[in-house]
Amino acid sequence: MSNICFIGAGNMAQSIIGGLLKSGSRKESIWATARSEDKRTNLADNFGVNTTDNNVAAVEACRIIILAVKPQMMFGVCEEIAPYIQGKLVISVAAGISCESLEKWLGKNAAIVRCMPNTPSLIGQGACGLYANANTNTLQKQAAQAILEATGKAVWVDDEALMHTVTAVSGSGPAYFFLFLEAMTQAAVEQGLDQHTAQSLAIQTAKGAALLAEQSDDNLETLRKKVTSPGGTTEQAILSFEHSGLRGTINKAMAACAERSKVMAEELS
Ligand SMILES: NC(=O)c1ccc[n+]([C@@H]2O[C@H](COP(=O)([O-])OP(=O)(O)OC[C@H]3O[C@@H](n4cnc5c(N)ncnc54)[C@H](OP(=O)(O)O)[C@@H]3O)[C@@H](O)[C@H]2O)c1
Incomplete structure (x- = not known):
């Protein structure tokens, strides 16, 4: 794969760098920029990648540029590197910044892939x-997919508006499951289990259920029904969830999340 540079090397960039190195990328092919010397020293010590405080020099050394600064910093960074990105692929991991904004800041011919990763x-x-965006060719798309797959699953959407829904499902989704786990733990503690036992049983159950859902040939409904014997214990819990309108609550929460994503995108543009 071509040389890759990360503009901004915080949490998200470091998770991608770690994944790339684990999946066989050469450390010499990766550049990371950071403004503070301490950060550059840490990056070099922890990952052995090339570091610099010069965004333009890093961009000039690479064919793939990953923008991993906070959304509010994105305009300034794009303005700085715009003259140097011709023929290169720019991948943005910034939440809420549209391709339209990135094209406005980087140039209308820029090849851009936008991503919505999660923690x-x-x-x-x-x-x-x-x-x-329409300027991105097949090889560039394949490169973007390979890079993001180094951190887990990567799925394409062909309508940019659906990135708001991606935010509502997977971008923000980890927080929903943490809330569910908190509530399950609290309920188990109220029924008498100690905090540690309650939490580890809840977490292992979520992990087991997710892995079973991923690996089983059964769909989600069948898997649920297999745990829910008529007249049994699970049925009581499921009936209680359904009577309290859990599905409607989730629907409303995800709609609110997608709406906030739209508003933020407008503010950031
Ligand atoms: N963390 C997540 O779970 C997550 C999930 C989805 C999307 N994202 C997206 O990922 C992006 C980065 O988030 P993060 O959590 O990784 O943030 P972060 O840890 O704060 O990293 C951002 C880095 O950018 C550096 N930086 C700022 N301005 C710069 C400049 N002009 N040139 C070079 N480097 C600069 C900062 O370092 P200095 O200030 O020291 O220079 C900092 O290390 C955001 O746009 C966010 O929306 C993050």
Whole structure:
């Protein structure tokens, strides 16, 4: 794969760098920029990649540029590197910045892939949505997919508006499951289990259920029904969830999340 540079090497960039190195990329082919010397020293010590405080020099050394600064910093970085990205692929991991904004800042011919990763990518278990603008060719799309797959699953959407839904499912999704786990743990503690036992049983159950759902030939409904014997214990819990309108609650929460994503995208443009 071509040389890759990361503009901004914080949490998200480091999770991708870690994944790339684990999946066989050469450290010499990776550049990371950071403004503080301490950060550059840490990056060099932890990953052995090339580091610099000069964004333009890093861009000039690479064919793939990953923009991993906070959304508010994106305009300044794009303005700085815009004259040097011709014929290169720019991948943005910034939440809420549209391709239209990136094209406005980088140039209308820029090849851009936008991603929405999530925090489990920090441990190689991410779920990431990808969208490519019309200037991006097949090889560039394949390169973007390979890079993001180093942090977990990477899935394309062909309508950029669906990135708001990706945000509502996988971008923000980890927080929903943490909330569910908190509530399950609290309920188990109220029923008498100690905190540690309650939490580890809840977490292992979520992990087991997710892995079973991924590996089984059964669909989600069948898997649920297999745990829910008529007249049994699970049925009581499921009936209680359904009577309290859990599905409607989730629907409303995800709609609110997608709406906030749209508003933020407008503010950032
Ligand atoms: N973390 C997540 O779970 C997550 C999930 C989805 C999407 N994202 C997206 O990923 C992007 C990065 O998030 P993050 O959590 O990794 O943030 P972060 O840890 O704060 O990393 C951003 C890095 O950018 C550096 N930086 C700022 N301005 C710069 C400049 N002009 N040139 C070079 N480097 C610069 C900062 O270092 P200095 O200030 O020291 O220079 C910092 O290390 C964001 O756009 C966010 O929306 C993150």
